[in-house]
Amino acid sequence: MYRAPAPVRSGYLLVVSMVVVGLLASSAPVSASPTGLASAGARVQQTSVQEVRLPGIEPPTLDPGLAQDIPSIDIITQMFDGLVALDGSANPTGVGASSWTISADGLTYTFTLRQGATWSDGKPVTAQDYAWAWKRNVSPVTASPYANAFAPIKNGQAIIDEKLDPEQLGVQAADDRTLVVTLERPASFFLALASTVTLYPLRQDVVEGYGDRWTEAASIVTNGPYRLKEWQHDTRIVLERNESYWGPKPSIGLATYTLFPEDGVEQMLAAYEAGEIDTTGSASGIPASQLDRIMADPVLSQQVKTFKQSGTYFFILNHRRPHFQDVRVRKAIGMALNRRELLDDVIKQAGEPAAGIQPEGILGRQPAAWPKEDAAAAQQLMADAGYPNGTGFPEITLTFSTSATNRLLAEYTQQRLKEILGITVRLESMESAVFLRWRRGTEWEQRGDIYRASWFSDYEDPENWYNHIWDSESDPGVYNAAWQNAQFDGLVRQALAETDLARRTALYTQADQLMAQDYPHVPLYHEEVRSLVKPYLKGYVPGRVPAVAPLRTMSVDPH
Numbered sequence: 428m429y430r431a432p433a434p435v436r437s438g439y440l441l442v443v444s445m446v447v448v449g450l451l452a453s454s455a456p457v458s459a460s461p462t463g464l465a466s467a468g469a470r471v472q473q474t475s476v477q478e479v480r481l482p483g484i485e486p487p488t489l490d491p492g493l494a495q496d497i498p499s500i501d502i503i504t505q506m507f508d509g510l511v512a513l514d515g516s517a518n519p520t521g522v523g524a525s526s527w528t529i530s531a532d533g534l535t536y537t538f539t540l541r542q543g544a545t546w547s548d549g550k551p552v553t554a555q556d557y558a559w560a561w562k563r564n565v566s567p568v569t570a571s572p573y574a575n576a577f578a579p580i581k582n583g584q585a586i587i588d589e590k591l592d593p594e595q596l597g598v599q600a601a602d603d604r605t606l607v608v609t610l611e612r613p614a615s616f617f618l619a620l621a622s623t624v625t626l627y628p629l630r631q632d633v634v635e636g637y638g639d640r641w642t643e644a645a646s647i648v649t650n651g652p653y654r655l656k657e658w659q660h661d662t663r664i665v666l667e668r669n670e671s672y673w674g675p676k677p678s679i680g681l682a683t684y685t686l687f688p689e690d691g692v693e694q695m696l697a698a699y700e701a702g703e704i705d706t707t708g709s710a711s712g713i714p715a716s717q718l719d720r721i722m723a724d725p726v727l728s729q730q731v732k733t734f735k736q737s738g739t740y741f742f743i744l745n746h747r748r749p750h751f752q753d754v755r756v757r758k759a760i761g762m763a764l765n766r767r768e769l770l771d772d773v774i775k776q777a778g779e780p781a782a783g784i785q786p787e788g789i790l791g792r793q794p795a796a797w798p799k800e801d802a803a804a805a806q807q808l809m810a811d812a813g814y815p816n817g818t819g820f821p822e823i824t825l826t827f828s829t830s831a832t833n834r835l836l837a838e839y840t841q842q843r844l845k846e847i848l849g850i851t852v853r854l855e856s857m858e859s860a861v862f863l864r865w866r867r868g869t870e871w872e873q874r875g876d877i878y879r880a881s882w883f884s885d886y887e888d889p890e891n892w893y894n895h896i897w898d899s900e901s902d903p904g905v906y907n908a909a910w911q912n913a914q915f916d917g918l919v920r921q922a923l924a925e926t927d928l929a930r931r932t933a934l935y936t937q938a939d940q941l942m943a944q945d946y947p948h949v950p951l952y953h954e955e956v957r958s959l960v961k962p963y964l965k966g967y968v969p970g971r972v973p974a975v976a977p978l979r980t981m982s983v984d985p986h
Contacts, residue, residue: 443805448775461467476668476680477983479964482695482708483684485661487860489642491627492564495572496859497883500624503976505666505682506625506649509539510557510606511618513972517887519618523552523628523650524606533613535924536621538633540604540658544673549656552628554600560629566593573625575886575901579614579923584900611694612924614933619886652677652979661686668979678982689829689859693717699959700727705983707959709734709969715775715835727959733777734956737971738883739786740778742825742840742949743866745875748910750821754946755812758798761949762805764840770952772848773839774832777955783943784950788971790889791922791935796943797950809848817849823876826855837953867907880906883954889935893919897942908949961986 464970486499491507494500510524521527526536544552563569565577565586577583581597597609610617620626630648637646644655652672657665664684668677685704687694692711698704706714712719713731721727742760744751751757766780782799785792806816806909814820825840827833834856841852857865886893895901898919899911915938922934956974960967963986969976 430751430771477678478681478683479679479978479981479983480704481666481682481684482698482704482711483686484689484691484710484859485686486664487863489647489655489658490573491624491629492560492569492573492859494624495863496861497974500973501710502655502664502666502684503624503627504975504979505651505653506647506655506669507624507651508544509623509627510621512622513619513886517619519622523557527618534610536608536610536617537601538606538608541608541673542604544650545671546630546648547669548652549671549672550630550648550650552650553603554556554606555603556628556630557606557626558598558600558604561598561626561629562593562596562625563629563631563634564625565596571625572904575895575904576623576625577622579610579612579617579620580647581609581611583611587647605801613926614890614923615926616886616888616890623885648739653682656681677979679978682978686713690831690834692831705961705964706967709956709958709974711830712776712832712957713959714831714876715773721959730959730961732958732960732967734958734969735971736883736954736956736974737788737887738881738954738974739781739784739788740879740881740954741781741784742951743880743906743908744877744910744948745871746911746947747872748876750752750823751876753812754944756814756820757946757949759805759808759812759848760844760850761946762801762808764843764949764951765800766952767837769839770817774835776832776952777957778952779955781906781950783939784948785889785892785939786884786953788887789892790932791893791939793936793939793943798943798946805847814849817845817851820848820850822851822853824853824855824874825877825879826857826862826865826871826875827879828859829856836879846856867904871907872909877949879950881954883974887972889931890923893935893938894923897947906948908948910945911948912941912945915941915945 484498486502487496488494488499491503494503508522510522511519512522514520523541525541525545527536527538529536540552540554546552561577564571564812565574567589574587576589577596582591582595585591586593586596597828599607601607628650633646633648634641640646644658647655652669652674654669655665656667663686666682668680674835684699692714695707695711696714696717699707721731744757746752770776770778770780773831782794783792783797809815825837837854841854844850844852882896896905897917902908902910916933918938922931925931925934963984965984966980966981967976968980
């Protein structure tokens with residue numbers, strides 16, 4: 428999951444494959460009683476209506492099929508349910524589905540939808556709503572940034588490659604409450620994949636009837652515990668509890684998101700200190716310029732909370748550019764940085780310096796195999812590549828989405844590469860929506876050099892990293908960096924179909940070691956969120972996956 432615009436898809440505490448591989452061994456029905464997400468709502472259920480006031484950023488979209496950023500996914504996950512969710516131990520829990528069976532060969536999943544689940548307008552949620560949404564989202568016409576989520580489903584990749592019609596996707600509604608999914612090959616991570624926003628159901632009549640405006644408050648219908656009451660673009664979003672929701676009613680009856688500019692972290696803090704919002708949120712954290720003051724304040728320092736997330740920030744390098752085709756140059760850039768200094772003294776963010784790209788919890792990661800920080804060795808690598816002290820190396824551009832933290836990170840990198848390697852770096856900032864379009868366009872492909880990026884687990888499984896973003900077949904629709912390593916691709920594709928945990932781990936381990944040798948991109952740090960939370964706001968816990976705080980777990984004490 429890409430996170431924008433501030434230091435950002437999502438938190439399971441155990442490795443998903445360990446859970447689901449066991450399920451593949453049996454075709455017995457799996458109970459899907461809502462012991463995960465819904466029970467959290469049950470614990471805080473009260474009769475009075477409570478309101479929470481949260482910070483936000485204008486989401487580029489509220490369409491689950493098009494969402495790829497935290498501001499969008501945060502709101503979407505409050506309003507929609509998928510077939511399943513993963514609980515805090517990474518166990519698949521039925522939400523839209525009350526049960527499912529898996530065929531003995533691991534290729535066919537049959538879901539029974541929950542009796543009584545309805546849309547916010549009262550119409551029942553049907554299997555056809557899922558089937559239509561999946562075929563719509565996999566279609567090249569929709570241009571979903573997560574279309575490759577459907578690649579494990581039969582004919583999915585051929586549809587993405589425009590070789591087959593979307594109607595041939597291996598999903599069908601056997602009847603109103605039975606959804607049958609056929610895979611290309613066994614996929615131990617499929618239930619985790621089914622929990623992600625791209626596989627949420629959609630109403631065909633609403634999407635087609637309202638076109639691009641179907642996500643506005645006057646037209647949208649949703650099937651989750653909250654519904655969209657108001658969306659004043661760039662000003663605020665108001666969610667209200669969906670009283671027709673099938674599950675336990677959450678305590679929070681109204682959630683008001685005040686929308687700040689992409690670089691508005693200082694404004695968020697000011698609003699928090701003025702008592703206008705109840706937390707500084709999980710997206711932007713605490714501004715670097717204010718951290719020392721806050722930590723020294725006897726009241727505010729007690730309101731600082733830190734939450735780990737399954738994600739990494741990194742620099743994407745454009746492998747079409749001749750100067751980045753030499754691995755020595757790529758390694759030199761990464762080895763020239765001081766990540767602890769960057770975190771503690773520059774951006775002043777919670778986090779862990781990243782040796783490798785994959786975060787803790789992802790099978791196969793081998794951080795010790797990646798090059799270590801070493802300024803002198805970085806200088807020698809540049810000299811070996813023919814650029815002693817940067818002589819002859821072209822000026823490069825570092826592009827980033829607008830935020831105060833990204834600006835500090837970029838300026839530090841600019842200074843560091845000049846001092847250590849003699850490289851001249853020009854900085855370029857873009858608003859998030861513009862940036863997302865730019866990185867998939869010809870301007871980036873032909874003239875771009877480096878951009879600041881991040882990935883947050885959609886589900887804590889190696890497929891979501893090695894296959895979903897680093898396989899060269901996936902790259903054009905994700906980071907569009909043109910890195911390709913045939914041996915790496917072969918290993919991760921073999922691992923994709925492997926259901927034996929030990930063999931699967933070994934394959935991904937080899938793949939990570941290859942990444943370390945080839946050093947396609949520059950790891951920066953693994954994310955931790957540092958937020959201010961009012962003492963009366965209970966149950967505010969941004970997940971490791973996804974990196975959002977569910978409203979259904981929150982409550983507000985009298986204050």
